Amino acid sequence: MSDRGTLLEKDIRGLDRLELPLGTTDSLARRLWRSAWPKLAAVAMALVVWELVVLSGWQERFVLPPPYEVFETLGELATTDRFWVAIATTLRRAVIGFSVAMGIGTVVGLAVSQSSVFRRAVGSLITGLQTMPSIAWFPLAILLFGLTETAIFFVVLIGAAPSIANGLINGVDHIPPVLLRAGRMLGARGMTAWRHVVLPAALPSYVGGLKQGWAFAWRSLMAGEILVIIAARPSIGVQLQFARELSDSDGLQAFMIVVLIIGILVDIIFGAVERRLRRNRGLVA
Amino acid sequence: MTAAVRVTESARATDRAVEVLGVSKTYGDGHSAVAALEDVSLSIRRGEFVCLVGASGCGKSTLLNLIAGIYRIDKGSIAAKGRVGLMFQEPALFPWLTVERNIETAMRFRKARPDRSRVQELLRIVHLEDFGKSRPHELSGGMQQRTALARTLAQDADILLMDEPFGALDAMTRTVLHDELERIWQEAGLTVIFVTHDVREAVRLGDRVVLLSSRPGRVVDEFDVDLLRPRRLDSPEVTEIAAQVTERLLEQVRSHV
Ligand SMILES: Nc1ncnc2c1ncn2[C@@H]1O[C@H](COP(=O)(O)OP(=O)(O)OP(=O)(O)O)[C@@H](O)[C@H]1O
Ligand SMILES: [Mg+2]
Numbered sequence A: 001m002s003d004r005g006t007l008l009e010k011d012i013r014g015l016d017r018l019e020l021p022l023g024t025t026d027s028l029a030r031r032l033w034r035s036a037w038p039k040l041a042a043v044a045m046a047l048v049v050w051e052l053v054v055l056s057g058w059q060e061r062f063v064l065p066p067p068y069e070v071f072e073t074l075g076e077l078a079t080t081d082r083f084w085v086a087i088a089t090t091l092r093r094a095v096i097g098f099s100v101a102m103g104i105g106t107v108v109g110l111a112v113s114q115s116s117v118f119r120r121a122v123g124s125l126i127t128g129l130q131t132m133p134s135i136a137w138f139p140l141a142i143l144l145f146g147l148t149e150t151a152i153f154f155v156v157l158i159g160a161a162p163s164i165a166n167g168l169i170n171g172v173d174h175i176p177p178v179l180l181r182a183g184r185m186l187g188a189r190g191m192t193a194w195r196h197v198v199l200p201a202a203l204p205s206y207v208g209g210l211k212q213g214w215a216f217a218w219r220s221l222m223a224g225e226i227l228v229i230i231a232a233r234p235s236i237g238v239q240l241q242f243a244r245e246l247s248d249s250d251g252l253q254a255f256m257i258v259v260l261i262i263g264i265l266v267d268i269i270f271g272a273v274e275r276r277l278r279r280n281r282g283l284v285a
Numbered sequence B: 001m002t003a004a005v006r007v008t009e010s011a012r013a014t015d016r017a018v019e020v021l022g023v024s025k026t027y028g029d030g031h032s033a034v035a036a037l038e039d040v041s042l043s044i045r046r047g048e049f050v051c052l053v054g055a056s057g058c059g060k061s062t063l064l065n066l067i068a069g070i071y072r073i074d075k076g077s078i079a080a081k082g083r084v085g086l087m088f089q090e091p092a093l094f095p096w097l098t099v100e101r102n103i104e105t106a107m108r109f110r111k112a113r114p115d116r117s118r119v120q121e122l123l124r125i126v127h128l129e130d131f132g133k134s135r136p137h138e139l140s141g142g143m144q145q146r147t148a149l150a151r152t153l154a155q156d157a158d159i160l161l162m163d164e165p166f167g168a169l170d171a172m173t174r175t176v177l178h179d180e181l182e183r184i185w186q187e188a189g190l191t192v193i194f195v196t197h198d199v200r201e202a203v204r205l206g207d208r209v210v211l212l213s214s215r216p217g218r219v220v221d222e223f224d225v226d227l228l229r230p231r232r233l234d235s236p237e238v239t240e241i242a243a244q245v246t247e248r249l250l251e252q253v254r255s256h257v
Helices: A003-017 A028-055 A067-077 A081-114 A116-131 A134-145 A149-173 A177-185 A190-227 A236-245 A249-280 B060-067 B099-108 B116-125 B141-153 B171-188 B199-205 B236-254
Strands: B005-008 B016-027 B034-045 B049-054 B075-080 B084-087 B159-163 B191-195 B208-212 B219-224
Touching: A028 A067, A067 A249, A081 A116, A081 A149, A081 A190, A081 A236, A081 A249, A116 A149, A134 A149, A134 A190, A149 A190, A177 A190, A190 A236, A190 A249, A236 A249, B016 B060, B016 B191, B034 B060, B034 B075, B034 B191, B034 B219, B049 B060, B049 B199, B049 B236, B060 B075, B060 B084, B060 B159, B060 B191, B084 B141, B099 B116, B099 B141, B116 B141, B141 B159, B141 B171, B171 B199, B199 B208, B199 B236, B208 B236, B219 B236
Parallel strands: B005 B075, B049 B191, B049 B208, B084 B159, B159 B191
Antiparallel strands: B016 B034, B016 B075, B208 B219
């Protein structure tokens, strides 16, 4: 190559370097702290408000105990087997129910996104189901399946699957057509196109659907465990119900905190995955 | 309307790489119908470098998409002999893959084994060797175009269709890539159809410059460019021919205003 060419090339590389993103040099600890402190501050505020309400004397202390008593009770509960068995039972149901919902939601979502007949048949039904409060399904579920775990699974499934299906359908519907054409031009047909173009392009929206599906599944599960009490099967919902019957306000709120924490933890995981996907694709600023 | 015909791998004359015969294309129907192309015929020899110029919206992208077999032809026939690779007007990179992986997909999708050293070579050709691990959204528009160019070259097509590939580049980068493209075209014996708005660029690169009219798009004129290669964008000869082509182009545009 001529001198002129080489010089130009050097210039171009210099220009391009200006565009290299600046590496993020923050340590993991720093980043964790940055995302954690606003949450911790919010929790602290909530505890202060709670304490103030108790101090105002609006309710008797045995009805509305102050935060430290509830956390003390939570600490005591955490040393009992029953507490962990209850959490394990509930989590097992959540995982099974959510997994089945994910399987069915994904299959239905794929079918609707691919076939216009399917879309006309069940497309709006899915959105309809999504707006229906899942607790309204329990009377039917109990009639159909009795006071069994199956009744609970049924409602968890019907609560979560529509969101998951819709997430996938929206994801596929909003793929920029030029990406599909690029895939075709590069030789991706049939399954290859699905595996390497359609699914990755729809992934952020699908994970968004999973996140929403999880929220619905968790709500339906709590409602189910309170309504469908299965004898000799401690679960978080059963513990809540017992605590109310025994007017054990400390225990009741301790378990509510457990429900809240589990819900938030799972949401954080889904949220992190979703944010990461979007950031990798330049979908967030 | 007669049935559309598309014959691949069997152009009529042996030295023809692409044969476009009486092709028409209309988008939509009824009141909103847009006649993008009407009765376009064009034949391109194997190994020829043809540049297409024409006003914005005259159907250049449409023609390339038809030749690539991405859109359906309403009328007429197109025969292309050999594997066709199209570089879209938009970079159309896969945003979930790094630059390297984007280039690799062109090999994977054809069931060819992804060849790391070839990927690096292509990155060098488009001067992006430092950006193999970057994501498309981290690149400038021009760098995305260059990535798309590398991905198109990775297809090892015999016929290269390029839709304003250097539109987003600065003058310097563009000059270097003209040299590279010319070298690749000559070494690999490619046939190239190159769409551009820049008449000078068309004259710099093309063996032939084809002028399209707008609404509906038709071939109105052709210019053979018999200048020795390598040419320079700012040489007097290129400037002179570019002036002639521009004049014809202006006549075309004026007749529509
Ligand atoms: N998918 C489409 N649906 C409807 N009309 C279209 C579509 N694609 C292109 N057109 C119309 O067809 C005509 C030709 O479009 P085309 O994109 O081929 O032009 P072009 O010559 O590539 O223009 P430019 O130089 O601006 O890229 C335009 O009038 C445009 O409005
Ligand atoms: Mg165009």
